[in-house]
Structure formats: structure tokens, C-alpha cells
Amino acid sequence: MTDETGSEAGRDFIRDIVADDLASGTTTGVVTRFPPEPNGYLHLGHAKSICLNFGIAEEFGGRCHLRFDDTNPTKEEQEYIDAIQRDVRWLGFDWGTHLHFASDYFEQLYAWAQDLIRAGKAYVDDQSQEEIRVSRGTLTEPGRNSPYRDRSVAENLDLFARMRAGEFPNGARVLRAKIDMSSGNINLRDPVLYRILHAHHPRTGTAWSIYPSYDFAHGQSDAIEHITHSICTLEFEDHRPLYDWCLDNLPVPSRPRQYEFARLNVTHTLLSKRVLTELVRSGHVSGWDDPRMPTLAGLQRRGVPAAALREFVKRIGVAKANSTVDIGMFDFAVRETLNKSALRRMAVLRPLKVVIENYPEGQTEEVEAVNHPDDAAQGSRRITFGRELYIERDDFMEDPPKKFFRLAPGREVRLRYGYFITCREVIKDANGEVVELRCTYDPQTRGGNAPDGRKVKATIHWVSAAEAVPAEVRLYNLLFSDPAPEAANFAAQINPESLEVLQGCMVERALAADNAHDAVQFERQGYFVRDRDSTPGKPVFNRTVGLKDTWAKVAGGAA
RNA sequence: UGGGGCGUCGCCAAGUGGUAAGGCAGUGGAUUUUGAUUCCACCAUGCGGAGGUUCGAAUCCUCCCGCCCCAGCCA
Numbered sequence: 001m002t003d004e005t006g007s008e009a010g011r012d013f014i015r016d017i018v019a020d021d022l023a024s025g026t027t028t029g030v031v032t033r034f035p036p037e038p039n040g041y042l043h044l045g046h047a048k049s050i051c052l053n054f055g056i057a058e059e060f061g062g063r064c065h066l067r068f069d070d071t072n073p074t075k076e077e078q079e080y081i082d083a084i085q086r087d088v089r090w091l092g093f094d095w096g097t098h099l100h101f102a103s104d105y106f107e108q109l110y111a112w113a114q115d116l117i118r119a120g121k122a123y124v125d126d127q128s129q130e131e132i133r134v135s136r137g138t139l140t141e142p143g144r145n146s147p148y149r150d151r152s153v154a155e156n157l158d159l160f161a162r163m164r165a166g167e168f169p170n171g172a173r174v175l176r177a178k179i180d181m182s183s184g185n186i187n188l189r190d191p192v193l194y195r196i197l198h199a200h201h202p203r204t205g206t207a208w209s210i211y212p213s214y215d216f217a218h219g220q221s222d223a224i225e226h227i228t229h230s231i232c233t234l235e236f237e238d239h240r241p242l243y244d245w246c247l248d249n250l251p252v253p254s255r256p257r258q259y260e261f262a263r264l265n266v267t268h269t270l271l272s273k274r275v276l277t278e279l280v281r282s283g284h285v286s287g288w289d290d291p292r293m294p295t296l297a298g299l300q301r302r303g304v305p306a307a308a309l310r311e312f313v314k315r316i317g318v319a320k321a322n323s324t325v326d327i328g329m330f331d332f333a334v335r336e337t338l339n340k341s342a343l344r345r346m347a348v349l350r351p352l353k354v355v356i357e358n359y360p361e362g363q364t365e366e367v368e369a370v371n372h373p374d375d376a377a378q379g380s381r382r383i384t385f386g387r388e389l390y391i392e393r394d395d396f397m398e399d400p401p402k403k404f405f406r407l408a409p410g411r412e413v414r415l416r417y418g419y420f421i422t423c424r425e426v427i428k429d430a431n432g433e434v435v436e437l438r439c440t441y442d443p444q445t446r447g448g449n450a451p452d453g454r455k456v457k458a459t460i461h462w463v464s465a466a467e468a469v470p471a472e473v474r475l476y477n478l479l480f481s482d483p484a485p486e487a488a489n490f491a492a493q494i495n496p497e498s499l500e501v502l503q504g505c506m507v508e509r510a511l512a513a514d515n516a517h518d519a520v521q522f523e524r525q526g527y528f529v530r531d532r533d534s535t536p537g538k539p540v541f542n543r544t545v546g547l548k549d550t551w552a553k554v555a556g557g558a559a
Numbered sequence: 560u561g562g563g564g565c566g567u568c569g570c571c572a573a574g575u576g577g578u579a580a581g582g583c584a585g586u587g588g589a590u591u592u593u594g595a596u597u598c599c600a601c602c603a604u605g606c607g608g609a610g611g612u613u614c615g616a617a618u619c620c621u622c623c624c625g626c627c628c629c630a631g632c633c634a
Contacts, residue, residue: 037633039633069634072633072634075633125632133631137630138630139562141561141630170632176632192631192632195631213632214633214634234563234564234565235628235629237564238562239629241563260564315571315572315583316572316582316583317571317573319565321564321566321571321627322564322565322566322628323570324570325570326583326584328583328584329582329583329584332583339595374596374597403594405594406594416592448592459591459592459593460593521593523595524595547594547596548596549594550595551594
């Protein structure tokens with residue numbers, strides 16, 4: 001029951017505020033919005049904001065709008081507008097009919113700017129960008145009033161209209177709010193409301209030659225849409241007085257309130273649009289959806305289920321303290337989600353040939369393997385066993401250390417769902433490298449149990465030569481091995497081993513037939529998903545995340 | 560040195576005057592035809608520091624320290 005209520009979703013200070021506002025009657029409904037600027041792809045950080053905004057709307061019976069903050073045509077593109085919508089939908093959220101654009105409000109915003117001018121609260125400034133910068137003062141010194149600050153309303157109105165008409169070149173003039181050049185809050189030192197930009201806008205084309213600044217567009221857009229809680233990140237805290245100033249000085253249809261939370265940071269990851277864009281542009285990754293990217297598109301291609309992303313966001317919480325979440329938290333959420341749903345399959349990544357000497361040549365048989373050990377409803381499939389098969393190279397050691405209990409000369413192990421086999425002979429090539437194992441099997445152990453009750457210390461996975469399908473497997477590792485990579489020189493910090501491509505992997509038949517987009521578990525190894533680069537004869541798999549590997553820790557420590 | 564925030568376990572994070580939730584990681588152990596999963600146990604005499612108020616403080620007061628953001632005609 002609690003699962004259905006907002007209480008289960010986890011409480012945080014923003015949800016507390018919303019609940020209080022509802023309880024006190026401050027608001028009768030909840031309307032939030034996710035306001036991306038279409039200048040890049042959505043990433044992990046956005047997932048937090050999306051889940052917060054859409055999640056709150058869902059939990060409190062309100063609605064959440066998807067609104068593009070498209071006020072800077074020099075950086076925005078239609079490709080991003082499309083990609084962002086795809087990604088939000090993929091994450092599992094629906095904005096219904098509320099797809100909006102700040103650009104939808106340009107006409108209204110322009111009219112409000114005129115209102116401000118008439119009220120003597122805004123003026124056209126002819127100073128150059130440099131002059132404005134200098135006269136703004138510094139963190140510790142107040143700014144100076146612009147010489148154009150006291151122009152007449154008529155002149156301001158005329159100049160502003162001519163700015164819109166395209167009479168002046170970029171940078172020639174700006175419209176500024178008349179607030180307080182000596183404010184301790186620099187955002188209040190006569191902030192720019194409109195700038196001249198002769199640029200093609202993805203939505204409005206060349207209709208406008210002036211564009212509103214974020215500060216003049218955001219709050220009013222919220223008001224137009226009757227947003228009740230405008231949730232943004234901490235760096236906008238300083239803008240709240242300006243957000244309020246605009247709404248308090250304009251005849252807006254509603255009065256939204258802004259609340260700020262700490263943006264997400266994750267170890268071994270860089271979440272700045274500048275870096276991500278550069279990663280793509282420079283070719284360090286294959287594209288916005290490269291599985292190593294922290295973009296939603298990249299995570300999706302890597303096989304991360306949207307549910308895992310939502311679970312991750314729920315786990316990290318929402319607060320105001322700057323923090324950096326361990327990437328291990330994310331991996332955990334992915335494993336947790338996939339463990340419950342992923343079908344189990346067998347795949348040998350680095351094959352070592354095994355010949356069962358006492359198994360009749362030319363004979364094969366089918367054995368039953370369950371698709372999910374904890375969910376019988378997932379059914380089972382048959383896999384082929386035969387005289388020749390492949391096992392993982394890592395599952396054999398000629399001279400094993402004490403704790404290693406997989407296959408070794410003279411040792412017996414279980415082939416999952418198959419038989420017990422014992423290694424009789426090790427065959428090496430001219431270089432001394434092990435190329436084949438000669439083993440014997442115990443016909444009495446079919447299915448994996450010995451009638452005499454004897455135990456075996458390990459169960460290993462395998463694929464018979466009879467049904468093996470060669471595949472390519474891409475193993476992805478951290479894009480940055482440093483837990484705290486610096487955005488400034490990200491290129492130099494890219495992990496050279498972030499991608500390892502394996503050819504000649506041997507996977508069971510079921511994997512070749514499967515066209516599913518859901519990740520599967522390669523038993524004992526990890527979760528993998530079929531990549532779109534797959535071809536009919538050759539499947540390609542991306543590793544989503546490896547299984548927790550206690551042995552690696554033991555082995556690593558012993559070595 | 561101006562303004563705005565934030566400091567609770569290695570990493571997230573509850574707590575809002577009544578004697579430190581939970582999760583991740585880690586460590587032991589049980590179960591196991593995945594060295595996975597699952598299960599059990601352990602893991603802050605302490606809440607940035609120092610004073611103070613109080614029967615009692617992470618929570619209130621004072622001072623101090625540290626970290627983050629702001630000087631785009633970016634968002």
C-alpha cells in the first residue's frame with residue numbers, strides 16, 4: 001500500500017515543501033517542469049532532475065511539462081530537441097500535451113519587456129559588452145550606473161522596437177533591467193534582459209533578431225504555464241531574487257516559486273555539456289550514444305534499463321549539499337535491476353577448447369537449462385552438449401594457487417547443466433601456450449548431479465562446438481580511471497582501456513536467435529546487451545556491467 | 560575583503576531539543592549446479608571546531624574553520 005503513495009518514493013526537502021504547500025492550501029495542485037536547453041544530449045545529471053520533476057508530479061497527482069529553454073539560437077539545434085524527447089520518454093516519463101518551448105512565448109515576453117520600459121524599470125543600453133563588464137564592478141566593489149540608464153520611456157521604446165526590427169548589429173545594444181548597480185548580488189546589477197542576435201532559431205527561424213536572456217524568460221515561462229514549483233540546481237540560487245523581481249513587476253498569470261537542489265556528480269565521470277560535446281566532436285568516443293558516455297543514449301545502448309536509472313536516482317536522494325556519488329552506487333542499481341529480470345545465457349568470451357575423450361565422436365545431446373534461477377515463469381531452453389566444447393580460459397589453471405577451485409590437471413568440475421568433467425591432459429602449442437584440454441566426463445552426472453553424492457568445488461559455463469555461434473563482445477570500462485577527472489584536461493585523462501573488443505567469442509545458439517533489446521546475463525560474467533551493430537551471421541554484444549566478482553578480489557590480493 | 564549556499568561513517572543520506580535511520584562500499588558467516596543472487600552479523604560514545612544556554616543539544620546562541628556558486632549580451 002505504501003508502495004502506491006508518495007511516501008514510498010523517499011522524502012526530501014523539496015517533496016516536503018510541496019506536501020506542505022498542498023496541506024496549507026498555498027497551492028491546490030502541483031505543476032512542475034523539466035526545462036532542458038537543446039544544446040546537447042541528456043545525461044545522468046539530467047536523469048536526477050527528470051525523475052525529481054516528473055516524479056513529484058506523479059506522486060502528488062499533478063503534471064510535469066517538458067519545456068525547452070530555447071533562448072540562445074547560436075547553440076541550439078533541432079537534433080537535440082528530438083533526442084531529448086526520445087530520452088525522456090525512454091526514461092519512462094510522459095509530458096502528455098505539455099510540450100512547450102520558451103520560444104512559444106517570445107511575443108508575450110517582448111510585450112512584458114515593453115511594460116517594464118513603460119514602468120521605468122528597463123532601459124536600452126548602448127554600451128559595448130566590454131563597457132558593461134567594467135561598469136558592473138567586481139565581487140567586492142559596486143558597479144556604476146550606465147550613462148544610458150535614464151533615457152526616456154519613449155526613446156527606450158523606440159530603440160527596443162528597432163532592436164527587434166533588426167536595425168542594429170549584434171552587440172550594439174541590450175535591454176537591461178533597472179535594479180541596483182551596487183547590489184551585493186551581481187545578478188541584480190542591471191541584468192541584461194534582451195540581446196541582439198542575428199541568428200537562425202530552430203523554431204522561429206529568422207523572425208527575431210533579439211532574444212530574451214534566461215533570467216527574463218524562465219520565470220515568466222513558468223508563470224505562463226502555471227508552474228507551481230520551479231525546481232533547479234544550486235547555481236541558480238543567486239538568480240532567485242531576479243526571478244522574483246521579474247514576476248513581481250510583471251502582470252503574470254500565476255506566481256511560481258523557485259527551489260534549488262544540488263546537481264549530481266559521479267566519480268570517474270564528467271557531466272558537463274562542454275566536455276561531452278567535445279568528447280563526441282573530437283572522436284574520442286563514437287558518438288553521443290557511445291556506451292561509455294554518461295548520456296542517457298549511451299547508457300541505453302550499453303544495456304542499462306531505464307528502471308535501473310530511476311532506482312539509482314531514488315537511492316542517491318535530493319539535498320543541497322554538493323556531493324559526488326560513487327559510481328559503484330550506479331553499478332549496484334544496474335545489477336540489482338538486471339538480476340531480477342535478465343535471462344541467463346552461456347557465452348564463452350575467451351575460448352579454450354576442451355575435448356571429452358570418452359564421449360562418442362559425432363554424438364550430441366540436448367540438456368535443459370533454466371532461463372532464470374529465481375523465476376520459473378521465464379521457462380527454460382535446451383542447449384547442445386557434445387564431444388568438443390569451449391570453456392573460459394580463466395576457468396583453467398595449469399598450476400593453480402591454493403584458493404583456485406576451477407579446472408586444473410587431474411581436477412573435476414561441473415559443466416553447468418551438463419556433466420562433471422576431469423582434466424586429463426594439457427595440450428600446448430610451440431610457444432608453450434595451452435591450446436586444448438583433454439578431459440573425460442562421468443556419464444552418471446548428466447544434468448550436473450553425481451548419484452554417489454560426490455561434490456565438486458566449481459561449476460563453470462561452457463558452449464559446445466556443435467552449437468557455438470561466434471560473436472563479438474565489447475567490454476566497456478570506466479571512461480576515466482581517475483575517480484575525480486578534471487574537466488579542464490579531460491582528453492589526457494581518458495582511460496586507454498575503456499573499450500576492449502573481443503572477437504571469436506562463442507555464444508550459445510539462443511543468443512544468436514534473440515533479437516531482444518533487453519540485457520541478458522552471461523552466467524558468471526555479467527550483463528550484456530545485443531548491439532545494433534550486430535549482423536545476421538555475427539551478433540555483437542556490449543557489456544552493461546560485470547557481475548560482482550569476489551574471486552577477482554581474492555586472486556588479485558593473492559598475486 | 561561583497562552576496563548566496565553547504566558542512567552527520569570511506570561515498571550518498573535521514574534527523575529540526577530527548578539521548579545518531581537507511582543504502583552503497585567494506586568485514587565475518589550461512590545457503591548456493593553462477594566464487595552471482597539470497598540470508599545473518601559487524602561497521603559514527605559521534606554529528607567541521609571551540610565556547611555557551613538547557614535536566615538534556617547534530618538539533619538553540621556566539622565565535623571560528625573549511626568547501627561550493629556568482630563579476631556571459633550562456634543556461
